[in-house]
Amino acid sequence: MTWTFGTDLAAYLALAHPAVAARPVSDTLLLTITDALERRGPHAYGPADPVFGWWTGPDGAVAGALLRTPPFPLVLGALPAEAVQALGGHLATEPLLAPVTAVDARRADADTLTGAWGRPVRVVEESRLHRLGTLAAPDPAPSGRARRARAADLPLLLRWTAEFNRETDQPARPTEAALRDRISFGGFLLWEDAGRPVSLAGFLRPIGGASRIAPVYTPPADRGHGYAAGVTHAATGAAHAAGAREVLLFTDVANPTSNGIYRRLGYTPVEDRVHLEAR
Numbered sequence: 001m002t003w004t005f006g007t008d009l010a011a012y013l014a015l016a017h018p019a020v021a022a023r024p025v026s027d028t029l030l031l032t033i034t035d036a037l038e039r040r041g042p043h044a045y046g047p048a049d050p051v052f053g054w055w056t057g058p059d060g061a062v063a064g065a066l067l068r069t070p071p072f073p074l075v076l077g078a079l080p081a082e083a084v085q086a087l088g089g090h091l092a093t094e095p096l097l098a099p100v101t102a103v104d105a106r107r108a109d110a111d112t113l114t115g116a117w118g119r120p121v122r123v124v125e126e127s128r129l130h131r132l133g134t135l136a137a138p139d140p141a142p143s144g145r146a147r148r149a150r151a152a153d154l155p156l157l158l159r160w161t162a163e164f165n166r167e168t169d170q171p172a173r174p175t176e177a178a179l180r181d182r183i184s185f186g187g188f189l190l191w192e193d194a195g196r197p198v199s200l201a202g203f204l205r206p207i208g209g210a211s212r213i214a215p216v217y218t219p220p221a222d223r224g225h226g227y228a229a230g231v232t233h234a235a236t237g238a239a240h241a242a243g244a245r246e247v248l249l250f251t252d253v254a255n256p257t258s259n260g261i262y263r264r265l266g267y268t269p270v271e272d273r274v275h276l277e278a279r
Contacts, residue, residue, distance in 0.1 A: 016054035021208050076109055102124070143225070160219070213232060236265065
């Protein structure tokens with residue numbers, strides 16, 4: 001049983017991707033991040049090289065993986081408990097993991113890593129992964145309608161996604177390349193009221209039959225009118241139309257408003273994740 005670490009995306013895809021792809025719900029983050037790296041290059045998320053890792057079990061098969069795209073945290077996929085325990089030691093000794101000060105992991109794995117890391121840590125954020133059951137329309141329905149975002153909407157998308165990243169403490173800025181890629185397959189929807197864009201929702205390309213809604217953003221001045229529910233409902237339907245059998249989304253556990261909105265649309269909790277930071 002052992003960890004392997006490296007910076008070669010091709011090696012990761014050849015050796016670890018099959019195990020990750022077998023869990024398209026729990027490993028949605030790994031799948032969507034590597035999809036972006038394949039499509040936009042190894043520096044899709046920043047100038048530093050990404051780092052990959054995979055755990056080989058006693059049968060010689062890969063049983064789970066992780067990756068990091070600086071400046072974002074180290075992201076752990078679904079892993080056996082013994083792999084997480086062993087990772088704690090590697091965080092102190094593996095040169096490729098030396099810069100790691102933050103980890104995003106399933107709650108149970110975060111608890112294990114907290115004891116194995118050998119550094120004091122604090123919980124920065126708790127998120128909850130949801131999957132769609134039966135899609136329900138917003139009730140009451142908000143005024144307005146959804147439409148696909150177009151290339152002409154790029155300045156608005158850049159502004160709103162940057163505002164979303166600031167509100168959610170994302171460390172990187174959106175890029176035109178990433179937004180144009182999303183526009184190319186219809187992955188952004190805008191909600192318009194009286195012809196004016198008031199809310200945004202996006203969905204990621206279906207991978208392994210699963211797509212994830214992200215981001216959902218309404219400017220502060222337009223909140224409280226149900227626009228987020230309307231555009232999320234529309235984006236969910238669009239993800240299904242694009243081929244997704246499973247539609248997923250993350251919420252901030254500490255935000256009861258968004259959790260309530262998605263529950264009423266038909267989303268149900270799957271598992272919680274924790275963002276740890278070393279102190």
